[in-house]
Amino acid sequence: MQNNQQKIVVISGAGISAESGLATFRDPEGLWQQYSLEDLATPQAFARNPELVHHFYNARRRQAAQAEPNAAHLAIAKLEQAYQVVVITQNVDDLHERAGSSQVLHLHGKLSEARSSRDPQLIQEIGSQALNLGDLAADGSPLRPNIVWFGEEVTAMAAAMSEVASADKILVVGTSLQVYPAASLLFYAREDAEKVLINLDIADIETGYQFIQGKAATQVPALVAAWGC
Ligand code: NAD
Ligand code: APR
Numbered sequence: 001m002q003n004n005q006q007k008i009v010v011i012s013g014a015g016i017s018a019e020s021g022l023a024t025f026r027d028p029e030g031l032w033q034q035y036s037l038e039d040l041a042t043p044q045a046f047a048r049n050p051e052l053v054h055h056f057y058n059a060r061r062r063q064a065a066q067a068e069p070n071a072a073h074l075a076i077a078k079l080e081q082a083y084q085v086v087v088i089t090q091n092v093d094d095l096h097e098r099a100g101s102s103q104v105l106h107l108h109g110k111l112s113e114a115r116s117s118r119d120p121q122l123i124q125e126i127g128s129q130a131l132n133l134g135d136l137a138a139d140g141s142p143l144r145p146n147i148v149w150f151g152e153e154v155t156a157m158a159a160a161m162s163e164v165a166s167a168d169k170i171l172v173v174g175t176s177l178q179v180y181p182a183a184s185l186l187f188y189a190r191e192d193a194e195k196v197l198i199n200l201d202i203a204d205i206e207t208g209y210q211f212i213q214g215k216a217a218t219q220v221p222a223l224v225a226a227w228g229c
Contacts, residue, residue, distance in 0.1 A: 005084045008227075009167035010076050011185055012089045012096070015174020015199060019217040020067040020095055022060075026176050042150045046117070050142065051133050057145040058130040061111045064093040065128035072173065072216035073099035075224040082229050086163045090175060090182050092147055105163070107154050107182050113146035120155070157181050164188040170209075171223065173198040174216050177205060196223060 077100035
């Protein structure tokens with residue numbers, strides 16, 4: 001990375017993986033329209049019915065492993081030819097990495113990792129393997145998905161805020177901006193930074209970002225080309 005390169009931060013949500021076939025959360029066919037997040041994406045849910053939670057994340061892990069990065073993921077990776085790029089994603093799939101992005105920060109964890117239910121630092125790579133009742137971490141506690149559930153702290157938030165505050169350009173793509181603190185990241189941008197938001201629908205909050213309406217796999221490559229890559 002040359003020192004004179006401009007810095008781009010990309011903030012992505014489930015919408016960027018929709019065209020890779022992975023369900024979003026709050027769209028009409030979204031996961032939280034089919035399931036109750038209280039039964040699947042909270043520490044209480046895991047304590048109450050770990051088998052159901054394992055089943056839900058095993059299915060999502062299998063789907064993510066079978067999905068391919070789409071043109072939006074690939075275009076973002078291409079930006080690294082001319083810019084210093086940091087991707088901050090709310091997604092738990094690895095499509096940004098598989099597209100070639102080298103700096104990816106997962107705010108809500110990764111499907112390909114499991115961790116001790118006692119020590120959040122005790123993490124292990126499981127790839128696309130299933131997690132089952134009885135699978136234990138090295139500290140003897142039940143293994144759980146290394147996913148940040150509702151009500152849990154987003155430990156990567158401070159790092160993410162600092163990346164956004166030092167960006168020359170910010171691209172927000174495929175997020176409903178419904179979940180905090182992730183959604184507050186937009187507002188750490190410098191006044192003079194170029195700010196673009198790509199989504200199917202206009203945000204229901206005033207973001208101060210240039211809004212480009214359309215699908216990520218169409219609009220992100222067009223923007224990346226306009227940014228010279
Ligand atoms: P929250 O109570 O703020 O809920 C977050 C959002 O989830 C809400 O704004 C709402 O849009 C949506 N939501 C809540 N109940 C829902 C339902 N029944 N159906 C569909 N959508 C629903 O979340 P929180 O408990 O304050 O979360 C705080 C922490 O949890 C944050 O650190 C956040 O990053 C983390 N988190 C993780 C996940 C995850 O699944 N990994 C999801 C959301 C939040
Ligand atoms: N191109 C661009 N945007 C799209 C596309 C697409 N092809 N398909 C859907 N979208 C947009 C929708 O308009 C919506 O604004 O993607 C957004 C998806 O929003 P959500 O389903 O709420 O996903 P996200 O914002 O990532 O959710 C945040 O909530 O449950 C938690 O942890 C989970 O990380 C997730 C968080």
